[in-house]
Amino acid sequence: MQDISRRHFLAGLGGLVGVQLVGPAVLRTGRALASFVDPAASARHRIVVISLFGGNDGLNTVVPMADVGGANRRSVYEKVRPTLAYPTSVLLPLDRPGDAEQALGLNPKLTTLHGLYESGQVAIVQGVDYPNHNYSHFTSSDIWQSGQPDRAPDSGWLGRHIDRVGIADGEVRALAFGTDLPLLLTGERETGALVTGIAETRFTDGTDPYADVRHQALARFAGSNAGEPVRRAAGAVARSTVGLVDDFEATPVPPGGPTNLSRMLMNARVLFEQGLGLEVVFVEHAGFDTHNAQKKYHEPLLDDLDASIGAFFTGAYRGQDLGLGPMSADDAAKTLVLVYSEFGRRIGENGAGTVTGTDHGAAGPVFLIGPSVVGGLKGDHPALGSPLAPADNVQMTTDVRSVYASVLRDWLGDPDPRYDAVTPLAGLFTPTA
């Protein structure tokens, strides 16, 4: 087809560049198109990216349990966090081979992740950040999602992946849940799709002939000859939407989950199994900006994260069966979950008493989860200074670009030329994966 693909969703000014005049409208042909999806697409490795938006307190996620090897992490932690420090007795110790040198424990709410870690299915990359750290939620989030701290955030690191591999007709290769398309899935030519959920990607006026005429008319808004780009973009989105509804037509609506995060992840589960070529999913888990009353707000968010990731793989949210059963071993082996936050928080706490929180900080841990991951701690926990001179921020020990370069080359099989000078982090995935 010469016209733009139905999957070229437009978002942000960058999307305008790709707008072209469109040819005859494509009308409700999704079912036929779906059969064109390359069967090999189902063999693709998948990645689910979870953003802990607001700035997750990495120091209370992966927590120092003792002073070891000359590093006074635990002493500093207790000194500068009189209110927020976890006692060692409640932490979930990390005790895989070699871990003793660092003496770390997971937040008590991360029981599922701890179990997966102990069985070698979680890699914790420590001290991840980028040079010249930025303390703004929005700027730092753009840098994490673009993966390019040294140039304008013109595209997402996975959006550029979609640019390189392309999206075939009838494929839904990259997808975000929500109402605002993330930079992460915005390429220079292609972008991911954006839906609220499977249930919402339906026409509620039915499929009778009268409704069908309306849907066809909607798709034809893409035929606008209006000279200006924004109205043309609006028309193109109308047609994309009709195509997306077609593509989702045979997709069952999962029973959902008790929380928004688990609902999105269960939607992703179903879509991965639909043969739509889905490869990349983005979900946001927001609320981590714990400037105040962190004790009250942080733990429920980690609890939901832990339970939702558990549900994604096992089908049960803290024991509650969500009706899909466990992910098959074959599917799980193809699935990677990456959890990050746009920054960690300050080492020292603010305020006093119940209102105590932490302000915007710098580096933090990245979690890579799945049976194909080589589990364990990657890199050292950053130093925190000394009790007499505590550091202000968690310093970078791993450049985020080395993580992305590894995921792109070793997991998705598609290196980004922009990372040619970056050394990918080694040993994140099993060789057979």
Next chain:
Amino acid sequence: MLGSTTAVSTLLTTREDVARLFARVAFGASAAELDQWTGRPYVDMVDSLLAVPPPGPLRTQPDDATRNALYAWGGVVDENATPKLDMIQTWWLERMRTTPWPLLERLTLFWHGHWATAYGPFPDAGMMLVQNQLLRDHALGSFRAMANAMNVDSAMLWWLSGQDNRTPHPNENYAREFFELFTLGKDPQVYTEQDVREAARAFTGWGTNIYARTVQFDPTLHDNGVKRILGRTVPNLGAAEHEAITDIALAQPVAPRFLARKLVCAFAYVASGDDPLVAKVADTLRSTDFDLQAAVRAMLLADEFRHPDHAAGRQHVRPPVDVLVSAAKAIGIPLTGSAMPVVIRLLGRLGQQPFKPPNVGGWPMGLRWLTPATLLARYDLAFTLFYARDTTGPGRVLLPPSNDLDAWTARFGMASLDANTARVIREHVDAQDPSLSEEVRQLGVLALLLTSPDWMVV
């Protein structure tokens, strides 16, 4: 008093001018307004929209009483007795639809997104309404006064931890966003991390009393030391110190441009920092000491806002709340009835619920509103509104005949339709089974009109 008019502003108004201006700043024109202003001086139309009485008795509206009842809950912290989010959302949406001063409400919505604060349960509905009124009071006043009001607003003190900001361990939440999101921006960033920390010290000492619905300054929680912010030394000024921070921020050359760009992006088009319209509005802010009425007027009168080339000029994507209110206004549906829970849920799917911005950065703008997720929600909205209309009672709504497209466009405040849009809608009506009821045909026209590029992009 309001500044000089440019040459273009004396031009006579076209029907396209009326449609564009009202769609951007007044929740759409009625058919009568389209007729009324066409052919008259453009400047008169702008000044008519700006003719809002000053805050006080002259600005009284019937629904003030409803609002006052919602926030006068007498200091009882009782979940069941406290007004809820949906109640204040409904109140505001209906005010937007019915107000005699739509530009004022549209600006208040904009400033709500600028000082983006979300209902909690704390800040509660009452605090949100107090803040909402402050934004309305200052929306055509001084930005300096607006900023000083926001610095010590109870909802804001809850939302960005101001009431937990006390010496000796200050909380930086508000100070950072004050510079980044409220006054200076980051293009370029002129403040440092040290400025954020020093400003946080200056903002210490404020708290809220949720029973008395007041804010208070406690000198014992305030950092009495000298602060150094953006190159200026700030001595201890106690309760007045936050105003000094406002003054220091607004003295930065980037401040007028940052605010001007936000206005232009919200009401005209997504502009770059060196855009000529941004420069004009920034100049006005600078020369009037941040007079927002003068700034808005300068923007609305500028050539770049009017775009003599109408086709190239259609770049403003209507935000969801505007889509809803404009549609309800055009159809004639009160935003008060039993459909409101559904409507508010749809606003969630559209990505914009009043009093519930997604985060402190507010809502996105421009093309980011054009997505499959929001288009499907807009399509569903058309059905919800269609079936919510009164078809039998005294407020009975009559829609134009399905084959009279000109009547539909006038009803919805549109001057014209793109040829393709018109053809698609006409052919949709013609393609229907002849035995199909007129009501179903009308529904089809409404659903297509509200999802059309012409309605979304103005």
